[in-house]
Amino acid sequence: MSEDYNPVSMDKLVSLCKRRGLIFQSSEIYGGINGFWDYGPYGVALRRAVEQLWWRHMVEDRENVEGLDSTIICHPRVWEASGHLEQFSDAMVDCRQCKKRYRLDQLDNPDLCPDCGAGEMTAPREFNLMMKTFVGPVFDEDHAAYLRAETCQPIFVNYELVRNASRQKLPFGIAQIGKAFRNEINPRFFTFRSREFVQMEMEFFCRDDEAMQWYDYWREQRWRFYTELLGVPADRLRIQDHENLAHYARAALDIEFAFPFGWGEIEGVHHRGTWDLTRHEEYSGRDMRYLDQESGERFHPTVVETSCGLDRICLMLLANGYAEDLAETKKAGKQEDVRVVLRLPPRVAPVQAAVLPLSRKLAVPARALFDQIRRRLRVEYDETGSIGKRYRRQDEIGTPYCITYDFDSENDHSVTIRHRDRMSQERVAVSRVAAWLEEKITG
Numbered sequence: 001m002s003e004d005y006n007p008v009s010m011d012k013l014v015s016l017c018k019r020r021g022l023i024f025q026s027s028e029i030y031g032g033i034n035g036f037w038d039y040g041p042y043g044v045a046l047r048r049a050v051e052q053l054w055w056r057h058m059v060e061d062r063e064n065v066e067g068l069d070s071t072i073i074c075h076p077r078v079w080e081a082s083g084h085l086e087q088f089s090d091a092m093v094d095c096r097q098c099k100k101r102y103r104l105d106q107l108d109n110p111d112l113c114p115d116c117g118a119g120e121m122t123a124p125r126e127f128n129l130m131m132k133t134f135v136g137p138v139f140d141e142d143h144a145a146y147l148r149a150e151t152c153q154p155i156f157v158n159y160e161l162v163r164n165a166s167r168q169k170l171p172f173g174i175a176q177i178g179k180a181f182r183n184e185i186n187p188r189f190f191t192f193r194s195r196e197f198v199q200m201e202m203e204f205f206c207r208d209d210e211a212m213q214w215y216d217y218w219r220e221q222r223w224r225f226y227t228e229l230l231g232v233p234a235d236r237l238r239i240q241d242h243e244n245l246a247h248y249a250r251a252a253l254d255i256e257f258a259f260p261f262g263w264g265e266i267e268g269v270h271h272r273g274t275w276d277l278t279r280h281e282e283y284s285g286r287d288m289r290y291l292d293q294e295s296g297e298r299f300h301p302t303v304v305e306t307s308c309g310l311d312r313i314c315l316m317l318l319a320n321g322y323a324e325d326l327a328e329t330k331k332a333g334k335q336e337d338v339r340v341v342l343r344l345p346p347r348v349a350p351v352q353a354a355v356l357p358l359s360r361k362l363a364v365p366a367r368a369l370f371d372q373i374r375r376r377l378r379v380e381y382d383e384t385g386s387i388g389k390r391y392r393r394q395d396e397i398g399t400p401y402c403i404t405y406d407f408d409s410e411n412d413h414s415v416t417i418r419h420r421d422r423m424s425q426e427r428v429a430v431s432r433v434a435a436w437l438e439e440k441i442t443g
């Protein structure tokens with residue numbers, strides 16, 4: 001990892017996210033609910049932008065990947081077939097003294113409570129992570145249902161319907177973005193391990209003898225997504241190949257980011273064999289085989305999956321982008337000041353440009369410029385407070401460009417554009433601002 005990387009403390013990041021309306025603890029006025037997070041105005045803009053970038057890259061830019069948007073609650077048999085009801089569990093232990101509960105695999109010493117230091121822990125017990133609810137007016141086991149624990153199972157369940165409707169032939173993929181729910185024992189590290197989160201998954205169906213080639217292809221595509229499209233430095237990312245594979249899988253890897261709390265998984269690329277389709281065939285009684293029209297051959301396609309968490313990607317971008325720069329300040333008696341800046345990739349920044357008139361007297365032409373560029377980009381207009389304070393506010397939400405409309409603009413029909421990262425400024429003709437921004441942001 002490069003030496004100039006000083007990860008921000010999680011406390012600072014959480015506090016910036018709250019102050020600037022990126023992410024809040026859910027139900028905060030009631031004391032919060034552990035493992036659930038709400039996205040404020042700038043957080044939702046960031047999350048949507050990342051989601052749209054993923055959708056464009058994985059679905060719209062490809063002829064062989066189709067989209068799906070399924071329900072969160074599926075038939076309970078789906079989760080029997082997938083193995084979640086039986087196996088989706090973590091071993092946990094409780095401290096007999098302070099009653100705290102831990103995941104066994106997260107304890108260095110399973111006999112010692114890391115919180116109160118007592119040496120009285122219970123024997124490990126399995127704890128299922130599926131969130132349960134009831135469908136209909138009767139709350140008994142016959143009416144039990146589950147919130148989906150991953151978005152990919154409805155893809156397998158709908159695989160034949162999607163394939164028929166889209167007339168796809170192997171190889172092809174089906175992608176879905178949506179909420180997933182896991183009753184995590186220890187939600188932690190801000191949004192990193194939440195109980196409700198968004199997954200972006202793509203299941204790629206192919207012939208078995210081509211599966212490893214596709215696995216390598218998707219590994220490379222997903223690495224490019226982070227390093228090229230999101231501009232995350234390659235030395236803050238790593239790929240970890242799994243050593244212990246499920247019996248049906250031939251390969252699996254995690255893409256990890258160097259979070260302030262250590263390396264953490266943001267995405268998995270998995271060879272899933274024919275496990276899911278054959279299990280759903282067994283449990284539903286439906287033939288899930290693919291029919292090759294040319295050879296007349298019928299077989300179960302092999303699946304290569306790419307599976308990432310949208311909240312973890314946003315957290316990565318926030319941690320990667322957070323910096324405290326020593327900035328000169330003109331205030332008397334104060335030589336230096338710390339500038340907090342979020343260096344978010346311009347294409348996903350919640351606000352891509354801010355229009356800031358130097359004086360309220362310039363509101364009319366400044367607003368006209370704002371109206372012109374907001375059609376194409378995410379733009380904010382702000383005329384309150386000193387220009388310095390307005391710059392700082394935009395720095396803290398990661399706005400890459402601030403456009404100042406000043407009194408000279410009336411004569412030279414130009415504005416000053418300030419760059420977030422270097423704080424350099426340049427003069428650009430009003431008529432060129434929209435194209436200039438688009439070229440810098442998406443070009």
Ligand code: GAP
Nearest residue numbers: 150152192193194197266267268307308309312
């Ligand atoms: N279909 C495969 C699957 O769900 P996973 O490794 O369990 O695989 C995939 O999850 C991705 O979902 C992870 O890489 C992570 O980004 C995200 N994810 C999983 N659990 C999460 C949680 N509790 N909070 C936030 N994101 C989570």
